[in-house]
Amino acid sequence: MPKQKLNPLPSAAFQILLALVGEDLHGYGIMRQVAEQTDGRMRLGPGTLYSSVQTLLEAKLIEELGSREDEKLGSERRRYYRLTAAGRKLARSEAERLADLLRVARSKKILRGEYV
Amino acid sequence: MSEKIYAWLLRLYPSRFREAYGEEALQLFRDRSRDETGFRLRLRLWADVLGDLALSVPREYFHVHPGLASFSAHLRPEGVPSFFVFENESLGPGALVFGGVLSIAALVTFSVMLNSGGKYVPLSALIRPAHSSAKARSSAFDSSAPRAAANTGEKASESKESQPPEMDATSFQPAKGAAGRPYGSVKLSASERRRIVEAAAAIVEKHYVDHDNGRKMAAALRVHEKNGDDNQTTDGPEFAALLTQQMREVTPDRHLTLDYFKVPLPQHAPAPTAGDFARYREVMKRESCTFEKVEVLRSNIGYLKLNWFPDVSVCEATARAAMASLNNADVIIFDLRDNRGGEPAMVSFMAAYLFDHPEYFYNPRENTTEESWTLSPVAGNRLADKPVYVLTSSRTFSGAEQFSYNLKMLKRATLVGETTGGGAHSGAFHGIDEHFGMGIPETKAINPYSKMDWAEIGVEPDVKVNAANALETAVQLAQNKLQKK
Numbered sequence: 008m009p010k011q012k013l014n015p016l017p018s019a020a021f022q023i024l025l026a027l028v029g030e031d032l033h034g035y036g037i038m039r040q041v042a043e044q045t046d047g048r049m050r051l052g053p054g055t056l057y058s059s060v061q062t063l064l065e066a067k068l069i070e071e072l073g074s075r076e077d078e079k080l081g082s083e084r085r086r087y088y089r090l091t092a093a094g095r096k097l098a099r100s101e102a103e104r105l106a107d108l109l110r111v112a113r114s115k116k117i118l119r120g121e122y123v
Numbered sequence: 124m125s126e127k128i129y130a131w132l133l134r135l136y137p138s139r140f141r142e143a144y145g146e147e148a149l150q151l152f153r154d155r156s157r158d159e160t161g162f163r164l165r166l167r168l169w170a171d172v173l174g175d176l177a178l179s180v181p182r183e184y185f186h187v188h189p190g191l192a193s194f195s196a197h198l199r200p201e202g203v204p205s206f207f208v209f210e211n212e213s214l215g216p217g218a219l220v221f222g223g224v225l226s227i228a229a230l231v232t233f234s235v236m237l238n239s240g241g242k243y244v245p246l247s248a249l250i251r252p253a254h255s256s257a258k259a260r261s262s263a264f265d266s267s268a269p270r271a272a273a274n275t276g277e278k279a280s281e282s283k284e285s286q287p288p289e290m291d292a293t294s295f296q297p298a299k300g301a302a303g304r305p306y307g308s309v310k311l312s313a314s315e316r317r318r319i320v321e322a323a324a325a326i327v328e329k330h331y332v333d334h335d336n337g338r339k340m341a342a343a344l345r346v347h348e349k350n351g352d353d354n355q356t357t358d359g360p361e362f363a364a365l366l367t368q369q370m371r372e373v374t375p376d377r378h379l380t381l382d383y384f385k386v387p388l389p390q391h392a393p394a395p396t397a398g399d400f401a402r403y404r405e406v407m408k409r410e411s412c413t414f415e416k417v418e419v420l421r422s423n424i425g426y427l428k429l430n431w432f433p434d435v436s437v438c439e440a441t442a443r444a445a446m447a448s449l450n451n452a453d454v455i456i457f458d459l460r461d462n463r464g465g466e467p468a469m470v471s472f473m474a475a476y477l478f479d480h481p482e483y484f485y486n487p488r489e490n491t492t493e494e495s496w497t498l499s500p501v502a503g504n505r506l507a508d509k510p511v512y513v514l515t516s517s518r519t520f521s522g523a524e525q526f527s528y529n530l531k532m533l534k535r536a537t538l539v540g541e542t543t544g545g546g547a548h549s550g551a552f553h554g555i556d557e558h559f560g561m562g563i564p565e566t567k568a569i570n571p572y573s574k575m576d577w578a579e580i581g582v583e584p585d586v587k588v589n590a591a592n593a594l595e596t597a598v599q600l601a602q603n604k605l606q607k608k
Contacts (some may be wrong), residue, residue, distance in 0.1 A: 034147050035154040050167075052175020053148035054136070058183055061143065083150060116494070 012067055016101050021058045024098040031072055033085035068094035125156055127222035135218050141182045310357045320348040322555045323366055323381055332565045338369040359383040359558055377578045378550050378564040387557035404437050412438035417445045422602050425452030432465025432522045434470050446476050450505050454601040458514045460590050464521025475499045477535055479507040483527050487547045487576055491569045510604055511536035512597040520544040528582045534570040536585040540593035547578035
């Protein structure tokens with residue numbers, strides 16, 4: 008059941024949603040975007056990436072756009088993915104949940120800093 | 124070639140996944156191997172892919188097919204348990220064969236590693252891993268023996284034998300019947316001395332807070348050993364003292380020690396478990412968090428006898444209640460004559476009641492940070508400007524000395540009693556073998572008062588009396604002070 012698989016939202020799924028916020032991407036594009044936004048800490052392997060993509064598709068949090076070429080990567084056709092409105096909403100609520108957690112951590116002095 | 128191997132590995136996934144994403148997964152692998160060239164990147168790619176495989180293959184087999192799941196949910200009446208069908212496909216024969224080959228390969232590798240590891244035990248394996256040292260530092264000021272100094276007035280560096288350090292109230296016991304030498308006197312052979320020197324040099328080189336000096340001390344230890352300066356010393360405690368002296372000739376740091384332990388040290392201190400913490404909690408509850416007495420004496424003098432500075436997370440409520448019950452006293456006496464130390468956090472928590480503004484509390488074990496200041500003022504507290512007396516004895520130790528030392532230096536309390544035990548324990552503990560271990564300072568705390576703290580020399584009281592008479596003397600002093608007002 009996708010709903011259960013996404014509650015709590017696994018960090019790979021959240022990273023994929025975040026990667027798709029700015030633009031539509033194909034699988035390798037998502038992987039590179041996730042690596043970039045986590046400073047290289049998270050490199051999604053093909054299995055994890057596509058099983059997350061599959062779950063997100065089933066939950067209608069992302070949608071498939073059909074195949075086209077990526078000029079920078081040659082003539083191979085690639086499936087592109089786009090964030091849906093529901094996906095955007097979920098990513099936002101997850102980010103808010105993390106911000107709440109951060110606030111608690113700061114109040115307990117685990118983390119320092121003024122904002123949030 | 125790599126791509127072929129990966130294509131083959133892809134067959135581990137269920138066919139449903141392969142059909143939907145097999146081509147794309149392969150494409151992604153191709154993209155990465157095109158972009159990530161060079162030995163290191165290629166190695167990383169394979170590590171990623173294999174790790175990913177290990178995680179995602181089982182997940183795919185347990186992935187609930189949405190159609191099936193909703194169907195079974197539909198069938199299930201409220202409250203009646205039912206089984207889910209996870210996968211409508213069994214593992215293919217290829218996957219089973221491949222899985223078998225992979226397990227055998229893993230097993231063979233593991234046993235080969237075990238065998239070759241068993242023949243040669245590197246020195247580093249004898250040294251306690253870093254986690255135990257971190258533990259030793261973070262858990263508490265340990266209540267190891269108050270170096271012979273306490274009772275006899277001897278300098279600690281001349282003390283003969285130490286007791287094993289206790290990590291905290293609940294952690295490890297000395298290993299029973301530990302293999303090795305008997306407890307009695309030990310005559311060290313040349314090879315044993317060399318082994319200890321080498322281990323000590325390696326530890327000090329790696330962990331000492333100032334790396335340059337660490338290297339110099341390691342070099343000095345090795346040079347002394349080579350020159351035969353250690354040859355006359357065959358006695359464990361003397362040898363420990365000699366090595367300590369050799370290191371301190373390079374860097375006069377009294378927090379750096381190499382100790383001999385008569386009772387064999389446990390070689391592998393078990394990590395504290397949830398059960399240990401539950402026991403700790405229970406003991407603290409039974410012992411009222413070691414607040415032995417909290418009462419108001421004649422002339423409205425608040426008296427508090429505390430025998431340990433326990434974990435704040437366990438004892439905060441008890442500590443608050445104790446301080447609240449003395450809130451209206453005109454004077455407060457802290458009796459630390461039987462206090463053997465505890466958590467720096469509790470030291471600071473208790474001290475917060477004695478100030479109306481945050482005050483720096485020097486702790487030789489921690490780097491100076493924001494948390495080095497007390498969380499004063501405490502809401503509703505009236506003790507911030509009341510006279511304070513602290514009763515000390517030669518048994519007063521470690522965290523209790525931190526409390527006494529800071530209040531004395533801040534001129535916030537009058538210390539009455541005896542010179543304290545002299546345990547600063549700013550070093551993380553590193554075991555060398557079952558009889559030798561080192562305390563190595565790994566942090567640099569700022570002592571605003573002097574270069575010296577109480578390590579080995581103890582805290583001198585302001586009013587020197589026998590510990591047995593300290594309470595009476597303090598009450599007298601307090602009464603005199605109150606009358607003068």
